[in-house]
Amino acid sequence: MTEVQQEREFTPRIVGFLCNWCTYAAADLAGSTKLEISPALTVIRVMCSSRVDHNLLLTTFFSGADGILIAGCHPGDCHYGKGNYYARRRYAVLKTVMEGLGLEPERLQLSWVSASEGNRYADVVNAFSKKIKALGPNPINRRRDF
Amino acid sequence: MSDPEKQGAGLEAADGIKSAVRDFLRKALENSAADAVLVPVRTPAEDSYAWILTNDPNLLEKASPAAPTMPVQGAKALKSLTRKGEGTARVIAVMRPCEIRAAMELFKLNQVHLDNITLISYDCVGAVPLQDYVGDPAGSEERFDSMLEARKTDAAAVKPVCRICVDFSLVDSDVHIGLMGLAGESALLVPNSEKGQALLDTMGIACEADVSGWMQAVSELKAEREGNRSEALSATGAGLQGLDGLSATFADCIGCHNCQSVCPICYCRQCYFDSEAARQDPAALLDTAIARGGMAFPGNKVMFHTGRMAHMSLSCVSCGQCTDACPVSIPVADIFSYMARLTQATFEYVAGRNDGEPLPLRQFKEDEVEKVHEIVKGAEEEEAAHE
């Protein structure tokens, strides 16, 4: 199918790594409040945002994810004390690398969503998938040389 | 660097710098200020150099404290010597500043131990690319020696990263040998740590020489290099942009991973990207090929390089080994220097600056959102917008 068709029928494929204690809980809250949330996101539950390592993110990106969302407790709220601070630094490194290589760093986002913020969760996810939709598919999906 | 207290000792170099350093090392062994020295020695075939650990003055005769080329990064040699902890032997190691900076990173990563090691650095005029040297050893020797004696880098003769190196002089070594801006036949021994001072003391070398001239020359050259460096690195960056840039840059990559295996910083027992975990599932490969209308082999080429950038660029010291090792002449070192500057700036970190600065990913600041990276701030603002 042509690029044009692709663009027309494009629903982004976003992978979201959510921390079990805050953001996953917020996602549940959003669900039980029946908020409408973009189907673009696939939720993957991890115990802590600090569990998400560079290899996992790179593989996800190079496997063609249109967007990657890492979401956990607000700084200071980490169930394990300081995990999200480390996550933030690791994220900053990868983000810098992607920026440096012009790899559309917008496709990688870190957000803090606490357990009581069901509405914020919906906003963050919907805004992100809107952004990704505007950005179009991850070009890697059309490359034969990768 | 701009330490007014700093003093040095003159080092007689009438017969050339190499022999001056050799004499110094011999003296150190004689005064049993050290049990052995770790230095590069020209291979018997005279077409390369190898690191030698020796206490034999005769062998020392063949040593070349400042080798024209760098087949093995000194930090790697030091690692194989001390990775299991302190040896009992007190060893003096003479290395290029970039090798010492790599050693500092490996020290923080618990891959080298320095208690019994005395590090001696020297003003580096650069290293001859390995291929060039192997191609014409005699000529390279000549060119290098003249550079060294003139204390001046000949851009055409050295690695691209050396041309734009700003850490060519004093680093966190114990004793530094200053050359820049000094009249021929003379050099400076500059103690740079208690250990270094102790070494000179036991050897009965008093430090009264003024070092300001040398410092002046060094900082001038640094300033000049800084400009070129930024220019060169941004040029490299410009060529990398996007999948097209990356594809073009790494088109010839044969996936040999030499760049990783010679890298002093890549300390992993097995690179993650060589491990089973990183291998793609053959079925998945077919799926990808069908989905994308085709795919290149070996796969994950660019992911490998990107992954290394994420893993080690915070500690990269721009020594240029990776370029030397690349069989298809990809300017790996330029690329990683470019990335290293970006990632290290993110945490106001300078790889190998000293042995005390904690590794950025082992710590954090609670309120660093802005400082860490504006993009993190970006994310925060985005959320703020949602509130």
Place this chain on the structure above:
Amino acid sequence: MKAKIGVYVCECGPNIGQTIDIPKVLESIPKLEGYEDIELVPKSFGLLCSPDGKEHLKKEITENGYTHLVIAACSPRDHDATFMNVCKEAGLNPYLYKIINIREHCGWIIHDKDAATDKAIQYIRSGISRVLYQSELFERQLEITPDVLVIGGGVAGIEAALSLACEDRKVYLAEKTGELGGKAARFSSLLPRQSQGADIIKQKIEAVEANENILVFLNTELESSIGFLGNFEVVLDCDGDEEKTDLKVGAIIVATGYRMSDPGGQSGYEYTDADEVYTSLEIERMNAGGGIALRSGDKPGSVALIHCVGRQEKGYCSRICCNYMMKIGGYFKGHSEATQVTEFFFDMCLPHKADQQFFDKSVGLGIDFKRVKTIGLSGTSVEFTEIGGEQQEMNFDMVVLASAMEPPEGTEALAALLEIDLDERGFFKEAHQTTDPVATSIDGIFVVGASQGPRDVSDSMLLAQAAAGRIRSQLIPGGKIVPEVKVSEILEAYCTGCRTCLEVCGYGAIYFDDQKGISVVNEAVCRGCGNCFGSCPSGALRTKHFTNRQLFREVTEALK
């Protein structure tokens, strides 16, 4: 053996039944590509979490002999535990099952039924794919010793020992100095109720000495400690004896108390040893001894009591000063009503419900309380600005300073030795300030009394009792502990011993094996957050049940 996966979709009444096209989901499952050599058994049920549902599921698992189980229902936060138990009862290892949240994450949030159905199918696919890569995990039970080491023989330490010692629980009480009781033993009366301090402490010390289950070590300090909750090995260095004392304990309580900061150092407080200026502790000693008097031996006619000395410099309020300064004011008035007592304070800190009455009582005694904005001292003359007033100066026969409570020396060393954290003020840091105040980042090590922050005697005792509560419920004599199962492990072949994981671990769950030159996870301590995993470039770590392979499966399916 050929894998046989039961895939159960819970209708959850209308919640999934009406928002997702379950028949479509069910018929899509056998058609999944890539699972030809696996037997997939798709089924649906009205409400799996109901008693019937659980029974049904149990029966199905046993009868059909599933090797794995996927349940598409609600959030794991609601019913993961429920279905894990069903698996256990049915004899299927609960870690070979996976719950898929198609209610909160599909049916309820994707309002277009077809889209929701497709998403549900995708989620279920990833569940099937993941569960195949999951491996059996087993709970372990660890033997424990119920005995406890208490470090510090002040009121908190004594209270902890008394609260814990019983016929099947020994308590080892290690005190640095030559006697038990700490500073409070010298107080004439205790807050908040002015009760006879010395007597109370004396009785408690006697109780300790009488208790055969409490072993007291005087002039003793902790030399080393390794281990974890239920199994610590500690070495005590008893001053004098040649050989050290080795003990095995299940928990450690730190009760090393406080010290009074030296007010001499404070800017704005100019006086010499010759001046009649004293700290509150000095007054306590005088009062407990020959009575409070000037160096001349005369009783002071006028006394200034200055609160909050060093509060700004320290950056915290010491909580108890207001109360004990009123207490000291009471001493003076008690000796002679004629004594003119003036208390200079910034804010009256009366956090306990009885404190206000105590304040009113003190006012009743004729103590003059002055609320000030600024204060300075030179010798025994006080220069101050009363709130809403002018700056003025008053001379006194005697001045008493309430200086801040601070951590005693040796605190840092002890923290390093036990690998527990200190807060920014140098006090021991709690595991969680509000929800876990006497525990530390290391399971089984507790901090009580003023070593955790400024406290009065009774609060110190309360903290000690709290630690006792924690220990009594965690370490039951003859009982066992069951550590977390989904922990991290380090693959020896990959680890290079860089110790990054060790530095980022918040629980001291990773140690370095010098022989092998690699880091090792202590599975009894690990909480399974995976931070170590995220920190390891070598991929030498594996977080059980959350391995990259397992997560990759989910990712791959998400991107199909």
Place this chain on the structure above:
Amino acid sequence: MHHENVVVVGAGLAGMKASLLLAQAGKKVHLVETLPLIGGKTIKNEESFPNLECSTCLVAPIQQAVLQNADIETMTLSAVEKIEGDKGNFTVTVKKAARYVKVADCIGCGMCYEPCPVSVSNEWEENLGERKAIYVPCAGSLPNVPTVDPEHCLKLSGKEECNACVEACMFGAVNLEDEDETVEIEAGAVIVATGSGVFDVSALPNLGYGEFPGVYTPFEFERLFASNGPTLGELKIRETEKVPGKIAIIHCVGRKERGYCSGVCCMYSFKFAHFLKKKLPEASVYNLHSDICVMDKSYQKFFDGVNGTHSEMLYNSSMEELKVTGDGDGVKVTYLDEAGKENELDVDMVILAAAMVPEEGASGLAEVLGIDLDALGFFKVRGDDVVSVESSREGIFIAGTAEGPKDSQSSVIQAEAAVGKVLAFLDSCRPQTAEAAAADRQG
């Protein structure tokens, strides 16, 4: 012989922590809560001081742990009616009010709210929002099972024959025939952790509460600010719908009347200042204070972080003289400054930092349990020497703010101390052998 079971009255932070510890110790716990949900006052807050952690994130895991713990029987809408027997051998009679929804059958989908024709103001939301006659107090409340309020339910109040909720439920979980039941629990010990109330600010007419919409109680403000609250965290003054530009927080409300400092109001007032600045960066916030009580080691730092940057600190030298009067849409605060000079402050919103007082049911419960209250109406603890957790009756223990005003940390400390006493006490009732202990642990 004695009973190993323990009754914990009150499912707030203290009660939940105590229950979990007791269950961990292998005791069977009966957790009695009068509300339809557990979690206590903490879950009304968006964030807790001093670390401004999301309260739900702090408490939700504790709530989940309690509800999923097989050794804890959570009894909501329940109250202790009678206690007989002696330490170690109590018989506690608990009245469970009808919930009209079968907890076992309900899966918390909320399909039943919509059709309910009744709409009344939601007391859990401090009456800032509405609820149906069948409802859960707020989004995310646990257990996530609705309850029917018989007073307003058309059918139960006999107003008319309405079965909307019954029909809406696909699980037959709603049962309007449900009846109150009374159960007897054999218990070895009882822990009272019923928490506290808030000083009724309408008792001080000079503060204008109820008269001017801009005047708020602390919990009203907490719910107004909460992102899971009735306004989803949108800060708008009731009735006027105005976004406040100037806010005055008045400290020590009720301190004099009650005769004590509650020890927490300063901190939550500073927290409010932080909240306000976070959401309304342009707003001006004033704290009218007298004594600043920041007794915990970390509180001064929190205060210093707010002082000046987030709020102007104004010394109020007399609560008696302070007046809140109407002024068009806004309110005027008249107070005496440090020099005793009269000052006026025109603001849009006033938050009254009201004292912590005994929970309204306290005296009744004290009577039922046969334990003493202190002069202030809080539960009295024994021992003239030091603060303890033992009530005046052996085998009954007190924890949390039921004993007196305190912050969450101190509540948890008391809860853990109470557990220590209970376990020691139960052990002392029967000297425990290792085997017995192990057996206990198996339950």
